[in-house]
Each structure stands twice: as C-alpha cells, then as structure tokens.
Amino acid sequence: MDNQNIYVRICFDFPHFEELEINLNESAIKEIKENMSNLINLHEEMRKVIKKRIRE
Numbered sequence: 001m002d003n004q005n006i007y008v009r010i011c012f013d014f015p016h017f018e019e020l021e022i023n024l025n026e027s028a029i030k031e032i033k034e035n036m037s038n039l040i041n042l043h044e045e046m047r048k049v050i051k052k053r054i055r056e
Helices: 026-055
Strands: 004-013 016-024
Touching: 016 026
Parallel strands: none
Antiparallel strands: 004 016
8 A cells, every 4th residue: 555645634723624634654544543443442441440330
C-alpha cells in the first residue's frame, strides 16, 4: 500500500473548523488502528469495572 491521503477535521476554536490533509504511510495507519482498538478495549474494561462497583 502506498501513502494514503487522510482528511482530518480538527476543531481549533469552536465553532470554527479547519480541514487538514495529512499523508500517512501504511505503518502509521496500522498503528493508529491498533491504538484506537486499544482505546475501545480500555473503555469497555473501565465500563465493566464501573458497572461492577455500582452493583456492590
């Protein structure tokens, strides 16, 4: 896979939005996907712990 163009919308000063174009290579995209997956899993684990503590 060659470099891919990823369009990112970043809020600098609400409600003004600036669109940026960022070029990422395959390894950067893979790392971003892994980090997002890890964050989702961490969120789920935290949610389970909170629910368990609420029940106690």
